[in-house]
Amino acid sequence: MSHPGPPSSRLFLVARVGQLIASDLPLEEILQRAADLIHGELRYPNVDIPLIDPADPGQLVVRVRGGGYKDRIRHEDRIPVAAGVMGAAVRERRTQLVPDVAADPRYVVPPSGVAVRSELAVPILLGEQVLGVLNVEGPQPFDDDDATTLETVAGFLAVAIRHAELSRRAQELAVVEERQRLARELHDSVTQLLFSAKLVAESLAAAYRRDPAEGEKRTARLAEQLARALAEMRALLKELRPAEEQRLLTLPSGEFPLPAAMRVRRDGLAAVLAERLREVARDGVEARLEAAAWRRQSPDREAALLPVALELIANAVKHARARRIELRLAVDDDGATLEVEDDGAGFDVRATLERADRRSARGGGLGVVALRERVAELGGSLRLESAPGRGTHARVVLPPESGALRDPS
Numbered sequence: 001m002s003h004p005g006p007p008s009s010r011l012f013l014v015a016r017v018g019q020l021i022a023s024d025l026p027l028e029e030i031l032q033r034a035a036d037l038i039h040g041e042l043r044y045p046n047v048d049i050p051l052i053d054p055a056d057p058g059q060l061v062v063r064v065r066g067g068g069y070k071d072r073i074r075h076e077d078r079i080p081v082a083a084g085v086m087g088a089a090v091r092e093r094r095t096q097l098v099p100d101v102a103a104d105p106r107y108v109v110p111p112s113g114v115a116v117r118s119e120l121a122v123p124i125l126l127g128e129q130v131l132g133v134l135n136v137e138g139p140q141p142f143d144d145d146d147a148t149t150l151e152t153v154a155g156f157l158a159v160a161i162r163h164a165e166l167s168r169r170a171q172e173l174a175v176v177e178e179r180q181r182l183a184r185e186l187h188d189s190v191t192q193l194l195f196s197a198k199l200v201a202e203s204l205a206a207a208y209r210r211d212p213a214e215g216e217k218r219t220a221r222l223a224e225q226l227a228r229a230l231a232e233m234r235a236l237l238k239e240l241r242p243a244e245e246q247r248l249l250t251l252p253s254g255e256f257p258l259p260a261a262m263r264v265r266r267d268g269l270a271a272v273l274a275e276r277l278r279e280v281a282r283d284g285v286e287a288r289l290e291a292a293a294w295r296r297q298s299p300d301r302e303a304a305l306l307p308v309a310l311e312l313i314a315n316a317v318k319h320a321r322a323r324r325i326e327l328r329l330a331v332d333d334d335g336a337t338l339e340v341e342d343d344g345a346g347f348d349v350r351a352t353l354e355r356a357d358r359r360s361a362r363g364g365g366l367g368v369v370a371l372r373e374r375v376a377e378l379g380g381s382l383r384l385e386s387a388p389g390r391g392t393h394a395r396v397v398l399p400p401e402s403g404a405l406r407d408p409s
Contacts, residue, residue: 010149013041017156027164028064034157035066042149044136046116050079050086051124051132051161060086060133069110084108086133089121093130095151096121099141110137118142122150126158193229195318197222199283221282269302270294270329273309277327280317286324293330297401301378305338305398308374312340312394320344320392335380338396346390353384 016037020030035047047066053059062077081087085106089096098119101107107119120142124132134154136142200222208215264272270291277287296302309327316322322344330337353368375382380398 009041010145013037013149014152014156016041017153021156021160021163027160030160031064031157032066034153035064035070038134038136038150038153039067039070042146045138046110046136048086048135048137049124049132049157050077050135052081052090052130053078058082060090073110079108085119086121086135089123089133089135090130093123093125093128095123095147097142097144097147101137115139120146120150122147122154124154124158124161126162131158131161193225193232195314196279196283197225197229200225225279264302264306265299268296269306269309270296272306273313273327273329276310276313277325280313280325283317285317285322288326289329290326291329293332295331297331297336301336301398301401304374304378305336305396308371308396309338309340311371312338316340316342316344316392320346322391333400334397335400336398338398339394341391341393343391346386346388346392348388349384349386 017034020033023030025033031049035049038044038047045067046069048062048069049064049066050060050062053061058081060079060081062079065073079086081090083106085096085098085101085104085108088106096119098104098107098121099117101116101119104119110116116137117139118141119135119137122134123130124134134150134157136146136150200218204215204218204222207218263275270289274289274291277289280287297305313325313327316325320342322342324343326339326341328337328339328341372382375396375398378398380396383395383397384392385395386392
C-alpha cells in the first residue's frame with residue numbers, strides 16, 4: 001500500500017508512544033498525542049480512539065480523534081458495542097481488518113462525509129479486558145503490517161489507560177482516608193468540647209437559681225469551651241486550605257486558645273491530659289492523673305495517643321455519667337501504658353463491640369471502632385473491662401519506642 005510511511009516511521013511511532021505512556025501527562029492528552037502521531041507518522045487519514053464507558057460498558061465514547069476526523073468532527077460520539085466494525089473488535093477481542101467497507105454490512109458511515117474505503121479496528125486489551133479501540137480509516141486498504149504496528153501501539157495505550165485508572169482510584173482512596181481522618185479529628189476535639197458545653201449550658205438555669213455567682217462562673221466556663229471548640233474547628237479548616245491560604249488564615253497570637261493537637265506537641269501528653277482532667281473536675285467529677293512513671297514520647301506518638309485518651313475520658317463523662325475518673329500514664333522497658341478507670345454505669349463489653357462492628361460495616365459509628373483503629377495504627381492493644389453497674393477499666397499498651405524523649409520535669 002502507498003499511504004503508510006517507511007518501516008523507520010513505524011519504529012519511530014512505537015518509540016514515541018512508549019515515551020508518552022511513561023510521562024505524567026493526563027490520559028486524554030496522551031491519547032490525543034498518540035492519535036496525532038499515528039496520523040502524522042503513518043499518514044493514516046482518519047484516526048479514532050474510543051474508550052469503553054465505565055458507567056455503561058455497552059457504549060464506546062469517542063472524544064479523541066486524529067487526521068480528518070479531528071478537523072471535521074468536534075463533538076463527542078457514542079457508539080454501541082453491539083454495532084459497527086469497532087463494536088466487533090470489542091465483542092470478539094481481536095483486530096478487525098476490513099479492506100472494503102462497502103462490502104461489509106457492519107460498517108457504520110461516519111457523520112463527517114469523508115470518503116472511506118478501508119477500516120482497521122484494533123481492540124485495546126489488558127489481559128481479557130477490552131478498554132477501548134484504536135481505529136483508523138482511509139481511502140486505501142490496510143494490511144497485516146498496519147495491524148501489527150497498531151496492535152503494538154494499542155498495547156502501550158492499554159498500559160496508559162490502566163495507569164490512569166489506578167491513579168484515579170488512589171486519589172479517591174486518599175480522599176476517603178482524609179475524610180475519615182477529619183471525621184475522627186472532629187469527633188475527638190470539636191464534638192467533645194461541644195458536648196461539654198452542652199452539659200454546662202443545661203446547668204446554667206439551676207446554677208443561677210442557687211447562686212448567681214455560680215451561674216456567672218458556669219457562663220464563663222461555657223464561653224471558654226465554645227472558644228476552644230471554635231479554635232479546634234478553625235485549625236481543621238486551615239488544613240483543607242492551600243499553603244498560601246493557610247498563611248493568610250494564621251490566627252493572631254492569643255485570639256483563641258491553642259488547639260489540643262498543637263498543645264500536646266508543645267507541652268507534652270501528660271500536661272494536656274492534666275489540663276483536661278482539671279476541666280472535668282470543674283464540672284463536678286472527681287478526676288485524678290497518675291503520671292510519675294511517664295516519660296515524654298515522640299511528638300507524633302503523643303499526638304496520636306491524645307485522642308485515644310480524650311475519647312476514653314469523654315466516654316466516662318458522657319456515656320457512663322461517672323463521678324470519679326482516674327487516668328494513669330506509665331512508660332517502662334515493655335512500652336507505654338495508658339489506663340482510664342471510672343465508677344460509671346458500665347456496659348456489656350462484648351455486646352457493645354459487636355454492635356460497633358455492625359455499625360462500622362454499614363459505614364456508621366466512630367467511638368469504639370475509632371479507638372481500636374487508632375491503637376492498632378500505633379501497633380498497640382486495647383483492653384476493655386466493664387459490666388453494667390460496675391464501672392469501666394480501659395487499658396492501652398503500646399510497644400517500646402526508640403529514641404523517646406525524657407520529660408524535662
